[in-house]
Amino acid sequence: MTARLLFTGGLTVLWLMLWGSVTPLAVVGGVLVATLAMVAFPFPTMTWDVTFRPWPFVVLTARFFADVLRASVQVAWLAVRPARPPRSAIVEVQLQTRSELVMTQIAEMISLVPGSLLVETDPDTGRLWLHVLDGHDEEAVAHAHRMAAEQERRVLRAFATDADLAENGHPEEAA
Amino acid sequence: MIDVVAAVLLVTGSLMSLTAAIGLVRFPDVLTRMHAATKPQTVxxxxxxxxIAAHFHTLPVIxxxxxxxxxxxxxxxxxxHxxxxxxxxxxxxxxxxxxxxELADG
Incomplete structure (x- = not known):
């Protein structure tokens, strides 16, 4: 129930941002539309197995924006440089977590950071397949593996439950 | 001053989007093209x-x-994806x- 109220509130704020003004009419309209949306499109039942940690979240966000910028410059350079683009690779990544929310988060972020794009997932075994733009040699492929593992660790530190962290061999983080 | 910042941001952003378009044309297949369509395009x-936010800097626009x-x-x-x-x-x-x-092998 609290979650539904929270979502309705969030959707109302979104509505007000779209209108760009806070008038009584916009607020009433926003609450109505938000309620309607919540009734018409109920969330699928899923376990909300997330613990939020502020400082690791800041680290995750800062690193993410730096990575996105770096990724864009890299892809932009590969696009405009005279030589042909490098050969690429599809690599398999085994994630530690089984939390679907955390997995989604990791998958989304991986698609925007240097070199990788999500091709296929298997939520049951926690595996992702990534397309690596520059996968011309073994070192580049190994680098993609390391990068995915680091990305997962940052997301886990920011969001995973203590139990999930402890299970995945980072008990020092779970305090 | 703020207009200079806004101008630099707009021009850099446009150039970035241009490289995304060039990548879409030059990259060899769908998978590689998706890299161009996501990263430089987003940035x-x-x-x-x-x-835009720097130029107008009013709350509704931001x-x-x-x-x-x-x-x-x-x-x-x-x-x-x-x-x-x-x-x-x-x-x-x-x-x-x-x-x-590794997707074909697995």
């Missing part, structure tokens, strides 16, 4: 949005461009382009 848009930025960041990877997955499953990728394919 290009974010820079342009930042430029609220609106923040929404556009958030939704772009959330939806671009999902869209790219959907296209990439379907292209791979339909065999529309160029497998000679790949040095390793």
């Amino acid at each position: 290009g848009l974010l820079l342009i949005l930042a430029g 609220a609106m461009v923040s929404l556009v930025a958030v939704f772009q960041l959330v939806t671009a990877p999902v869209a790219a 959907m296209v990439a997955r379907n292209a791979y499953r339909a065999g529309m990728h160029d497998s000679r382009q790949l040095t390793v394919d």
Whole structure:
């Protein structure tokens, strides 16, 4: 129930941002539309197995924006440089977590950071397949593996439950 | 001063989006093109949005461009994943382009 109220509130704020003004009419309209949306499109039942940690979240966000910028410059350079683009690779990544929310988060972020794009997932075994733009040699492929593992660790530190962290061999983080 | 910042952001963002377009044309197959369609395109848009926010710097405009930025960041990877997955499953990728394919081997 609290979650539904929270979502309705969030959707109302979104509505007000779209209108760009806070008038009584916009607020009433926003609450109505938000309620309607919540009734018409109920969330699928899923376990909300997330613990939020502020400082690791800041680290995750800062690193993410730096990575996105770096990724864009890299892809932009590969696009405009005279030589042909490098050969690429599809690599398999085994994630530690089984939390679907955390997995989604990791998958989304991986698609925007240097070199990788999500091709296929298997939520049951926690595996992702990534397309690596520059996968011309073994070192580049190994680098993609390391990068995915680091990305997962940052997301886990920011969001995973203590139990999930402890299970995945980072008990020092779970305090 | 603020207009100089806005101008620099707008021009840099446009150039970034231009490289995304060049990548779409020059990259060899669907999977590689998706890289161009997500990364420089997203950053290009974010820079342009930042430029707009810097130029107008009023609350309604900032609220609106923040929404556009958030939704772009959330939806671009999902869209790219959907296209990439379907292209791979339909065999529309160029497998000679790949040095390793652990999805085919697994």
